[in-house]
Amino acid sequence: MTARFIESSRLPTKWGEFHIHGFEDTESNKEHVVLTMGDVSDGQPVLVRVHSECLTGDGLFSLRCDCGTQLEVALEAIAREGRGALFYLRQEGRGIGLLNKIKAYKLQDAGADTVEANERLGFGADMRDYSILVPMIEHLGVKTVRLMTNNPRKVEALNEMGVSVVERIALHTGSNPHNEKYLKTKVGKLGHMREGDE
Numbered sequence: 392m393t394a395r396f397i398e399s400s401r402l403p404t405k406w407g408e409f410h411i412h413g414f415e416d417t418e419s420n421k422e423h424v425v426l427t428m429g430d431v432s433d434g435q436p437v438l439v440r441v442h443s444e445c446l447t448g449d450g451l452f453s454l455r456c457d458c459g460t461q462l463e464v465a466l467e468a469i470a471r472e473g474r475g476a477l478f479y480l481r482q483e484g485r486g487i488g489l490l491n492k493i494k495a496y497k498l499q500d501a502g503a504d505t506v507e508a509n510e511r512l513g514f515g516a517d518m519r520d521y522s523i524l525v526p527m528i529e530h531l532g533v534k535t536v537r538l539m540t541n542n543p544r545k546v547e548a549l550n551e552m553g554v555s556v557v558e559r560i561a562l563h564t565g566s567n568p569h570n571e572k573y574l575k576t577k578v579g580k581l582g583h584m585r586e587g588d589e
């Protein structure tokens with residue numbers, strides 16, 4: 392996958408001032424962004440969040456998942472250190488897209504878990520491809536990363552692509568009655584680390 396850098400600008404947020412860097416995925420034409428704070432090209436390990444798009448959780452306050460809170464906690468952590476990068480990748484619904492995710496939610500309303508719902512729609516449990524990260528990371532001059540995630544498969548995927556993950560930092564945000572089953576399925580079927588086990 393190739394990403395073409397388009398432009399950067401300042402991006403003030405409630406946690407402080409970031410810079411936003413826009414990239415175009417030259418195969419899919421998807422628009423990906425990175426928010427950085429501080430100098431991420433100095434060769435020292437960078438605090439990084441690789442966040443997959445979740446319109447419902449990140450932008451529409453959904454309690455069905457933990458995405459929105461993880462996004463906030465990650466940006467807050469980067470701002471606290473004064474240095475880091477959040478890669479916001481447009482692979483909505485673990486890669487199946489927004490409308491298919493709504494279909495999956497409908498099946499979950501009827502009792503399926505998040506993995507069964509994907510499978511009933513003819514998709515794998517996780518269709519994400521992180522390879523677009525490589526040209527973006529190269530462009531920004533990031534050498535090694537301290538990754539905020541509960542997903543060991545994400546760490547493996549990045550290491551396999553040649554992105555050196557020197558540390559994994561847990562990103563637990565607590566459950567609510569609407570996302571309890573979802574979080575349990577991520578631990579049981581998708582290999583995520585459980586809160587309290589680390």
Ligand SMILES: Nc1nc2c(ncn2[C@@H]2O[C@H](COP(=O)(O)OP(=O)(O)OP(=O)(O)O)[C@@H](O)[C@H]2O)c(=O)[nH]1
Nearest residue numbers: 443444445456482483484485492495505540541542
């Ligand atoms: N197909 C599908 N995708 C979902 C569902 N709930 C959330 N998502 C998507 O899942 C992605 C986030 O992945 P998660 O499995 O929550 O977490 P992760 O990125 O693997 O791991 P962390 O780094 O710990 O957050 C986003 O793209 C969401 O849109 C669901 O029920 N079905």
Ligand SMILES: [Zn+2]
Nearest residue numbers: 445448456458
């Ligand atoms: Zn979500």
